[in-house]
Amino acid sequence: MWSGVEWGWTYLTTPLGILFFGQFLCCIMDFLQTSEGQLFVGVAVGLVAVGAAAYFLFSSKKTKVCLDPENFKEFKLVKKTQLSHNVAKFRFELPTPTSVLGLPIGQHISCRGKDSQGEEVIKPYTPTTLDSDVGHFELVIKMYPQGRMSHHFREMRVGDYLSVKGPKGRFKYQPGQVRAFGMLAGGSGITPMFQVARAILENPNDKTKVHLIYANVTFEDILLKVISNLSSSTHSFERCTCANFTVNGK
Template identity: 35%
Template sequence: MLFPRAVVCTRQLAVAGPRRFASTSPPAGPAKPSNLPYLLLGSGVAGIATYIYLEKNGVGSKKVEEKKQEKSPLDPQNFVDFKLKKIEPYNHNTAKFTFELPENEASLLPVASCVVVKSSDPEALKDAKGRPVIRPYTPISPSDKKGELTFLIKKYDSGKMTVHIHDLKPGDSLSIKGPIPKWPWKMNEFEDVGMIAGGSGITPMYQILNHALTDPSNKTKFKLIFANLTEPDILLREEFDALKKKYPNNFDVIYTLDKPSSDWTGSTGYVSSDLIKKTFSPASAGEKVKIFVCGPPGQLIALAGKKDGMKQGEVGGTLKELGYTEDQVYKF
């Protein structure tokens, strides 16, 4: 700070003209104490304070690592109320419902798993026996998505829970309990995975696909047969088409419609044995292949057999006719 001032003063003297003082030095007086030690000390203290501030706030060369989240804000033993953050209409009868997670935390839901939900008002939604209506749903948001838990929910006029959820407004709450573990996904456990989904039964398939395909270590090849009534009923179509384009060697999707329009060029009708044989690896592939099935009860029974309560039950239907065993088939 002293040098710039000295330069300015020198220039001012030069402009003013000839010097007006004697060439001899003035008489020596008592020496004045120097301020330099104090200036250096002040600079040192300021520098140390600045360094501490930068290090504390992660601005310096050594950034402070963010504390790793170890626990999910969800509770597998108890229902917890979560506030509805936003609603995004998807099609004529389906919408995305995003709930806010506290402290900007992630859900940390394992793949594959679901949650169960009920009304936050214990008197608002009950069955014929006076018990709370509880339904399972699979979130479509990644498990590491911070601050949000998103569901894609189709409204059924006869479905008490779907009607209730579609009547919610941002700011309202829904009680959620989970996770409820389903299939414990392990990377590269299988060479080929076949998936058959119907309607809103697509969500657990999307959870697995979005998790596995985006992992650089994935080598598993996935084939998805997605059955719907009409073309507008196809959920997450943009997402699946994007995954197919990005991972063409590891993922393919076949859409089939019960009631196609005149300009539909894809597959039509129910999921048949011919379509399965043409799409999936055969049962003779043994432990190298796995088939996941999720959809309406009628479709599930026709393709893979009825579930035994919470248990898988015996394999039946079309998949049994094609030779697939209980070890090769999983029913969501």
């Protein structure tokens, strides 16, 4: 059995069909020469132009995910802030102002650099920013004297590039996944906890409670004191308990 398209094409190739189609085209041409026809053409062209502009605008503002799980990508360092004698915050620029890193909550990235001997080293890090922070991502790095990747970050200057690959890890947090999180962290190990805690506390619809115990050698070693600010905000106060303590009591 022939389809409707096949039947229509067969009809148009007959003498009667050709005559009918010719008369139809003549009617259209006559109509387009009238004022109503010209108005119709103008409206049609305007609608096409508006549609094309809207499509271009939507496409240009569409959020772009930057991470590649298989290949390292380069990101430019645009700001380096020293937080203490051995801790610094690094801000890296994403390709566009609307780009996001594309890192699920609870996962991390692999960073590649060179140690003091010029040998390649790869180490995992957890950004302190979320995908709600568009156009950039940040890493808070504690640089150890003998750390191989620490050397790479210590030598980085604004304008340098960092090789990053990800996401990495098996854990992915979903709002309301559990009733409460109990977190234990020490030193620079706070960054994975901070990522999850921030995602929870900045989401007013997520009722998950956060209980964090954070240990350091000295008070100066306490990273990301902003957690205390998060927990003291109006909508987070009842959902976050933070306890910081130091080993030597100073």
